[in-house]
Amino acid sequence: MTDARLRRGRGSLAFCFFVQGVAFALLVTRIPAVQDRYGISDALLPAFLAAVPVLAGAGSVATGRLVRRVAPGTVLRWAQPVVLLALVGVGAGDRLWQAGVALGVFGLAVGALDASMNMLGVSLQRAYGRSILLGFHAAYSLGGIVGASLAWAGAHWDLALLVSYLPVVVVLLPAALVGSRWYVDGERGIGPVARNAAVSRALLPLCLVMTFAYIGDSTVSNWSAKYLTDVLGSSEELATVPYNAYMVTTLLGRAVGDFGVRRFGAVAVVRGGAVLAAAGFGAVAVAPGVWAGVAGFTVLGLGLSVLVPQTFAAARGDEEVARLNVFNYVGFLIGSPLVGALGDAWGYRGAMVVPLVLVLVTLRYARSFGVERYRYGGGHERPHTVDVG
Numbered sequence: 020m021t022d023a024r025l026r027r028g029r030g031s032l033a034f035c036f037f038v039q040g041v042a043f044a045l046l047v048t049r050i051p052a053v054q055d056r057y058g059i060s061d062a063l064l065p066a067f068l069a070a071v072p073v074l075a076g077a078g079s080v081a082t083g084r085l086v087r088r089v090a091p092g093t094v095l096r097w098a099q100p101v102v103l104l105a106l107v108g109v110g111a112g113d114r115l116w117q118a119g120v121a122l123g124v125f126g127l128a129v130g131a132l133d134a135s136m137n138m139l140g141v142s143l144q145r146a147y148g149r150s151i152l153l154g155f156h157a158a159y160s161l162g163g164i165v166g167a168s169l170a171w172a173g174a175h176w177d178l179a180l181l182v183s184y185l186p187v188v189v190v191l192l193p194a195a196l197v198g199s200r201w202y203v204d205g206e207r208g209i210g211p212v213a214r215n216a217a218v219s220r221a222l223l224p225l226c227l228v229m230t231f232a233y234i235g236d237s238t239v240s241n242w243s244a245k246y247l248t249d250v251l252g253s254s255e256e257l258a259t260v261p262y263n264a265y266m267v268t269t270l271l272g273r274a275v276g277d278f279g280v281r282r283f284g285a286v287a288v289v290r291g292g293a294v295l296a297a298a299g300f301g302a303v304a305v306a307p308g309v310w311a312g313v314a315g316f317t318v319l320g321l322g323l324s325v326l327v328p329q330t331f332a333a334a335r336g337d338e339e340v341a342r343l344n345v346f347n348y349v350g351f352l353i354g355s356p357l358v359g360a361l362g363d364a365w366g367y368r369g370a371m372v373v374p375l376v377l378v379l380v381t382l383r384y385a386r387s388f389g390v391e392r393y394r395y396g397g398g399h400e401r402p403h404t405v406d407v408g
Contacts, residue, residue: 035136039133044163057117077130164270230350
């Protein structure tokens with residue numbers, strides 16, 4: 020495999036991650052506008068929101084089976100346009116059933132997209148022979164920041180959803196299709212998986228880490244603003260700061276994370292991330308004031324940023340990537356209602372202790388990140404590589 024082909028593949032896949040970050044942020048940050056457009060009641064809204072990750076999990080499982088016959092790059096090439104078109108569909112409809120169809124298609128396609136793009140990321144990392152996967156997830160975080168900024172602009176100027184979504188899709192969809200020409204699929208058959216078990220015993224620790232990481236992530240995305248206003252007494256304007264700070268530090272953590280893995284190894288990086296995330300939750304739980312709470316959420320971004328990419332990197336083949344991706348959605352589904360219920364029962368300071376404990380449990384499984392087939396560092400087994408930048 021030539022250096023130029025790998026570089027083109029790396030660039031095109033990074034752009035794919037970026038586009039997905041933009042699309043997902045555009046949807047989730049404008050949920051109130053979606054609710055208003057379709058007249059979705061507060062009682063019905065949780066069902067709509069839960070359906071998306073459930074269907075995404077189904078799409079991920081289906082992709083795990085599909086890639087036995089079709090290359091992941093082919094799945095990704097067509098899943099991303101469907102996600103973008105479904106986003107337009109969410110903005111274009113005006114009846115409840117149309118919202119249901121558009122969100123359902125979005126969910127299924129997102130599952131296929133998340134699974135296949137991480138499959139390509141893992142296979143490219145093997146071809147490089149060193150850690151590069153965190154860089155792809157940094158591109159996703161950057162896309163999330165851009166998408167959230169575009170959503171803010173749409174809300175600020177009171178733009179209709181279609182007016183907000185369509186120009187973005189018109190620019191990104193053809194660019195994604197052109198970029199897909201350079202996707203690089205790994206060698207078929209690398210990293211065989213025991214297909215008869217739903218989750219192999221060796222994979223279970225990684226599934227738990229993925230779930231815990233997304234419980235932590237959903238806690239920040241769903242409860243940080245409420246925590247600042249209800250517990251720490253901030254203004255509504257200031258309550259938007261923690262999530263923005265979290266997104267920025269997530270981007271920074273992923274931008275430098277590959278260097279950390281190359282220098283210190285995956286196990287050390289995962290342990291360090293878990294300790295930082297726990298420290299962040301601890302700081303939030305005991306914060307005496309608003310800015311101490313903001314600082315806690317900021318540290319959280321640095322800690323959680325490395326856990327998900329490294330979990331994918333520890334997978335041994337495409338089907339394991341697809342299975343791990345399902346637990347992304349499991350964590351998302353569990354996290355928000357869990358913290359909400361505990362907040363009502365214990366208070367939100369007490370609720371923050373639960374994700375703190377869960378990310379600390381990651382330390383128990385950190386060694387699972389050191390036994391992957393492809394390792395990066397002196398003296399470890401490495402696949403055949405080429406010298407690429």
